[in-house]
Amino acid sequence: MSKPLRIVARVHAMPPHHNAGAEHMLVGILRPLVGRGHNVEVWLSQHGPASEAYNYQGIRVIPLAARLDFSAAARSADVLLSHLECVPSTASLARGFGRPMVVVCHNDHRPTLRDMAAGGTSLAVFNSQWMQAESELFFAEYPTSVRPARQLVVRPPVLADEYRTKPGKAVTLINCSPEKGSLVLADLARRMPDQQFLAVRGAYGEQDLPDLPNVETVDHVDGQQMPERVYSRTRVLLMPSAYESWGRVGVEAMASDIPVIAHPTRGLCESLGEAGIFADRNDIDGWQAVLERLLTDPVEYRLAAKRARARSAELDPTSDLDAWCDAVEEVADARAAQR
Known part of the structure; x- marks a missing residue:
């Protein structure tokens, strides 16, 4: 990359106050992007104990009460990322601002796949091989135009x-x-x-x-x-x-x-x-x-x-994380080339 990317994620909660598998997978895949020199921010959509921005393992986390300008942050992002219930709203902003959208899929529940189908997803990340296979069955019912432009399996990284x-x-x-x-x-x-x-x-x-x-x-x-x-x-x-x-x-x-x-x-x-x-x-x-x-x-x-x-x-995650970081950078490069 010629310059560091601004990667903006929108999720409902984050550690250290909320510790679940989805959130720790998110931390695990964002850390290597920080390690490559990119600027990574996670904006929270739900109120929690924190009211001021904080750093978690090198990732800047912005609680709901700390800042009111998430839409402005989304507009200035090089890449937008989301998971679970925040996908529809984040994808709407991605479409409106012309930003590439990355969706991390933690389950095969129909709303997860349907939201991704509606979002114009640039990169879909699945946490397992069987999840990717399930998505193929789901998207077989849809026209090619609504499928994610690219798919990748990244197993939840545990160092x-x-x-x-x-x-x-x-x-x-x-x-x-x-x-x-x-x-x-x-x-x-x-x-x-x-x-x-x-x-x-x-x-x-x-x-x-x-x-x-x-x-x-x-x-x-x-x-x-x-x-x-x-x-x-x-x-x-x-x-x-x-x-x-x-x-x-x-x-x-x-x-x-x-x-x-x-x-x-x-x-x-x-x-x-x-x-x-x-x-x-x-x-x-x-x-x-x-x-x-x-x-x-x-x-x-x-x-x-x-x-x-x-x-x-x-299950050493090194190869998964290298492929993930490369994919995010390529998504940003593809958008830059279209300008």
Whole structure:
């Protein structure tokens, strides 16, 4: 690039106050753009605890109450970016101001794909191979003119060195909503009263925190503190989610050789690969059986930890992030060439 780009993102919330997989994926893909010398701003669409602009891992975050001129920022951007519910409004500004639009897709829910189809998307970024395949089926019903001009798979980047720690003793669930498996955690804790469990409050969803003597509750945790406050205390991670398009916390845990037991969603099957230990979330007997095997058989645990370590290495994000940064710069170059 001949000059640094101004990249402006519009999303509903950001760390450290809101810590969910979508937001930490966003941080993970914006950091290397900052590393290439580009100016990156994230403007929030919903009111939160912060009222002044702040920096998060090199990214400038502008809360809703801090500035009132997002439209002006959008007009002066070289590239606009958004995800989830902010895509329609951001895409409207992109069309109005003639700016290239980048959409990050975290799920295959129909509104996500429909909003992208209506937005004149220059670059669609999918968090998994299966998500990209689903989008192809969706866009088969639409004329070529509404499809994203370019598509790219960027798996939610986890830099293993930033998450690696020595595992602890607890069995952990992160985000204690029913959809993420709070009932599975409670059932297992009742059946295994001598085992320590850790219940981490999530960033979204109704939190159903078990009130049991062997379950310790941990409040919502900033992603940068997860190794110290969660993974260093975890021996096995539970992911009995009804839906996961990828499952970032499983990849974070594997950086510390922590085995993951998961419900076989398409996203978790892709992210965990052969390191995943899969059981149906409705089969509590099955979850108890595999968990007890891991906790009582040292050989089985070592093998599971070895598979987790190998999968973590396979998911090194370097090539994904290089391709992502190149794609954003090419989108900006293409717009500049049209002027």
